[in-house]
Amino acid sequence: MSTTRHHINRQRRRRIRDREARPAAFTRAPESAGSRPRTRDTAVPVSPDAPPPSASSAPSSSRSSSSSPSPSTPQSGTAADGERATTRTRPRRPTGLVALCALTVLLGGFAGWAHAQAEAARDEPARRNTALTDLARTSEIKGQTAKAVDRLFSYDHTDPAASGKAAKELLTGKAVGQHSDLLADVRERADEQKAVITTTVTESAVERIDGDRARVLVYADQSSVGTAGEADGKEGAARDEGVYAGAMLAVDVVHRDGRWLVSGIDTFGR
Amino acid sequence: MQHARAGVRAHAVHVLAGHRARPLPALVLVLALVAGGFAVWAGQDWYRAAHDDRAAYAVQRDEALAAGEQAVQNLNTLDHQDLNRGLDLWESSTTGELREQLVSGRADFAEQVKKAKTVTSARVLSGAVTELDDRAGRARVLIALRVTVKASGGAKTEKDSRMLGELTRAGGQWRLSALGQAPVGGAPAG
Numbered sequence: 001m002s003t004t005r006h007h008i009n010r011q012r013r014r015r016i017r018d019r020e021a022r023p024a025a026f027t028r029a030p031e032s033a034g035s036r037p038r039t040r041d042t043a044v045p046v047s048p049d050a051p052p053p054s055a056s057s058a059p060s061s062s063r064s065s066s067s068s069p070s071p072s073t074p075q076s077g078t079a080a081d082g083e084r085a086t087t088r089t090r091p092r093r094p095t096g097l098v099a100l101c102a103l104t105v106l107l108g109g110f111a112g113w114a115h116a117q118a119e120a121a122r123d124e125p126a127r128r129n130t131a132l133t134d135l136a137r138t139s140e141i142k143g144q145t146a147k148a149v150d151r152l153f154s155y156d157h158t159d160p161a162a163s164g165k166a167a168k169e170l171l172t173g174k175a176v177g178q179h180s181d182l183l184a185d186v187r188e189r190a191d192e193q194k195a196v197i198t199t200t201v202t203e204s205a206v207e208r209i210d211g212d213r214a215r216v217l218v219y220a221d222q223s224s225v226g227t228a229g230e231a232d233g234k235e236g237a238a239r240d241e242g243v244y245a246g247a248m249l250a251v252d253v254v255h256r257d258g259r260w261l262v263s264g265i266d267t268f269g270r
Numbered sequence: 271m272q273h274a275r276a277g278v279r280a281h282a283v284h285v286l287a288g289h290r291a292r293p294l295p296a297l298v299l300v301l302a303l304v305a306g307g308f309a310v311w312a313g314q315d316w317y318r319a320a321h322d323d324r325a326a327y328a329v330q331r332d333e334a335l336a337a338g339e340q341a342v343q344n345l346n347t348l349d350h351q352d353l354n355r356g357l358d359l360w361e362s363s364t365t366g367e368l369r370e371q372l373v374s375g376r377a378d379f380a381e382q383v384k385k386a387k388t389v390t391s392a393r394v395l396s397g398a399v400t401e402l403d404d405r406a407g408r409a410r411v412l413i414a415l416r417v418t419v420k421a422s423g424g425a426k427t428e429k430d431s432r433m434l435g436e437l438t439r440a441g442g443q444w445r446l447s448a449l450g451q452a453p454v455g456g457a458p459a460g
Contacts, residue, residue, distance in 0.1 A: 096295075097295055100299060104298065104305045105305075107302065108309070113312075114315065115312040117320070118318075121316070121322075121325070122319050127328050129332075131331070131398070132328075132402055133328050134324075202453075203400070203434065203452055205400040206398060207397070216398070217397065221454055223455070244455030246455075248395075250414070266396075268395045268396070268416070270430065
């Protein structure tokens with residue numbers, strides 16, 4: 001775009017306008033004055049000495065040409081260019097500014113999209129489950145759950161309060177009821193036989209860790225050692241009756257106050 | 271005269287606008303930089319999330335468990351009326367030594383089952399991976415199983431099994447390479 005041409009055009013127009021100012025001042029209404037000189041510029045021949053067009057013809061011609069500029073006349077084209085040029089020479093910054101705005105929007109949009117993608121990736125079910133991927137937590141859960149199961153399902157008829165204490169310390173929620181149901185018949189049997197029931201977790205694996213909740217599959221052995229024999233006066237170790245039973249259960253645990261508490265015990269309907 | 275004055279005024283307005291417009295580009299620039307920062311951060315975050323080793327590990331873990339559960343269920347399912355299909359499934363679920371054992375003992379076993387006329391089905395109650403070596407392609411799983419055996423007379427017996435399985439990855443597929451029951455009353459296994 002040759003800005004020099006537009007500059008010359010504009011200067012020419014201004015000169016013409018100044019010259020016309022006097023006759024136009026009293027013939028035209030102020031609001032139409034703005035549009036008139038511009039359109040007249042287009043009609044005006046290039047020579048600056050050209051006489052101003054008759055004021056009487058101005059209203060109709062100016063309005064029609066301003067509302068619908070005829071493309072056939074080359075002058076109207078230059079006028080439009082001139083108008084655009086005036087708006088363009090003023091800023092040059094807005095183009096940069098607009099580009100910057102667009103860039104901002106693009107970057108912001110990308111940021112939001114990428115963030116959503118990252119969140120979606122993290123929300124995949126496989127990843128939400130941090131069993132084994134978070135080794136420290138997995139072994140912590142395994143260890144604490146095994147200890148909890150050992151304590152919760154062991155019973156010494158001479159110290160019945162111990163199991164109550166364990167229950168209070170290690171259980172929460174619906175596990176409290178489940179545990180007392182499960183332990184009820186173990187207790188009865190143990191009291192009858194004056195037995196010591198010892199539960200030992202032999203295998204455990206964390207199925208799922210989701211934040212502060214986890215589920216652990218536990219294999220445990222329960223041995224029952226009858227101490228009834230001691231009443232016969234037989235010195236020595238308690239008679240190991242060798243009653244072993246294998247159990248399997250799934251334990252739900254929750255992280256609370258830095259510890260993993262048992263919140264559910266699933267014995268698979270047994 | 272009015273027009274001339276208007277022109278001057280317009281010029282003055284332009285000049286003023288030029289001065290006043292400066293805070294706007296500055297603001298837009300700051301916004302653009304902030305947006306750029308966010309874009310870089312979010313992009314890195316996304317990249318990290320997408321190329322997380324732990325994600326690949328978690329996927330392997332879940333695949334191993336799914337394959338293990340399916341294989342253990344397969345190996346505890348057999349219909350005496352459809353022996354060949356059942357035993358083919360056993361072989362396709364296993365690899366290594368376990369597969370060799372199954373293949374070599376197939377004929378005898380088939381004979382036994384044919385005589386006993388049993389229908390065995392199994393349901394996985396729960397399963398979990400205890401160990402996973404992603405690179406070596408080995409995994410250990412615990413699978414709690416409920417096996418139902420239907421004798422020829424129609425009597426059903428249910429038995430829970432505490433299975434310990436070992437899986438080996440071969441050709442991108444996890445297959446059972448060892449299977450046994452957790453010993454009861456012995457020293458803790460493993």
